[in-house]
Amino acid sequence: MNSIITISRQYGSGGRFIAKLLAEKLGIPYYDNELITMAAKESGYSEAIFEKAEQLSTHSFLYSLSMFGSTDGIYGLPLADKVYIAQSEIIKKCADKGPCVIVGRCSDYVLKDYENVIDFFIYSDEKSKVERAIKYYGIDPDKAASELRKKDKKRANYYNYYTSQSWGDFSNYHLSINSDAIGIEATVDILAAFAKAHDNK
Numbered sequence: 001m002n003s004i005i006t007i008s009r010q011y012g013s014g015g016r017f018i019a020k021l022l023a024e025k026l027g028i029p030y031y032d033n034e035l036i037t038m039a040a041k042e043s044g045y046s047e048a049i050f051e052k053a054e055q056l057s058t059h060s061f062l063y064s065l066s067m068f069g070s071t072d073g074i075y076g077l078p079l080a081d082k083v084y085i086a087q088s089e090i091i092k093k094c095a096d097k098g099p100c101v102i103v104g105r106c107s108d109y110v111l112k113d114y115e116n117v118i119d120f121f122i123y124s125d126e127k128s129k130v131e132r133a134i135k136y137y138g139i140d141p142d143k144a145a146s147e148l149r150k151k152d153k154k155r156a157n158y159y160n161y162y163t164s165q166s167w168g169d170f171s172n173y174h175l176s177i178n179s180d181a182i183g184i185e186a187t188v189d190i191l192a193a194f195a196k197a198h199d200n201k
Contacts, residue, residue: 001026002199004095004114005191006107008121008159008167011151012129012137014179014187015122016103021188023101026195031094032103035087038094043086084162104155108172109163118198120191121168121176128180174198 005022009015016032023030040046088110094100095111102111108119124132130144139147159167170176175194179187 001028001099001195002116003099003195004111004117005099005101005195006111006117006119007101007103008108008119008173009104010123010129010148010168011155012133012148013122013124014132014184018122018179018184018188018191019101019103021184022191022195025188025192026099026101029094029097029100030103031091031100035090035094035102035105039083039087039090042090043083106159106162109159109165118175118195119173120194121170121173122179122187123168123176124178124180 005019005026005028007015007019007022009018019032020030084106087105091102091105091107091110094102095114095117108117111117126145126148129148130141133139133144133148134141156167159165165172168176175191177187177190182190
C-alpha cells in the first residue's frame with residue numbers, strides 16, 4: 001500500500017469505525033484523535049481547543065489570510081485559524097511518513113497537492129445514523145435526529161470555511177459510499193479494493 005487515505009463522514013455513518021477497520025485491513029497507521037494530541041503537543045495549545053475547532057468566526061479562512069498577508073502572519077490570525085494551521089501541519093507530517101488512514105479535519109483538502117492521496121466520503125440514511133448514535137454514542141433517542149443534523153451542519157460549516165468547497169460534494173472525493181447499503185464490513189472491503197486498485201493503476 002502506497003497511498004494516504006482520507007475519510008470524511010457524516011455523523012453516525014460509522015465512518016470512524018470503517019476508517020479504523022480499513023487501516024487494520026491494509027496494515028497501515030490510523031490517525032484520528034491522535035492528531036489532536038500531536039497538534040496540541042507541538043503547538044502548545046490545549047487539546048480542548050482543538051476539540052472545539054468547529055466553533056468558527058463568520059469570515060472565511062481565505063478572508064483571514066488576506067487580512068493578515070499569509071500564514072507567516074499566523075500570530076495575528078484568530079485562534080481558530082491558528083489551530084487549523086497547526087493541525088494541518090500535523091496532518092502533513094503524518095502523510096509524509098508514508099501510507100496511512102486519516103479521519104476528517106479537512107484532511108482531503110489539506111493534502112490536495114499530494115499525488116498519492118485517496119479521498120473517501122462515508123454517508124448513510126438518517127434512520128441508520130440515528131440508531132447508531134443512540135447505541136454507540138448514548139444520545140437521547142428523542143434528540144438524536146436533531147443532534148445528528150447539528151453535528152453535520154458544524155462539520156459542513158467547518159469544512160466549507162477552510163476549503164471554500166462544499167462538504168459532502170461527491171466531486172471532492174474519489175468515492176462516496178452509503179455504509180448501510182451493503183454493511184460496514186463490505187464497505188471496508190470495497191474501500192480496500194479501491195485503494196489497492198488505485199495503487200496499481
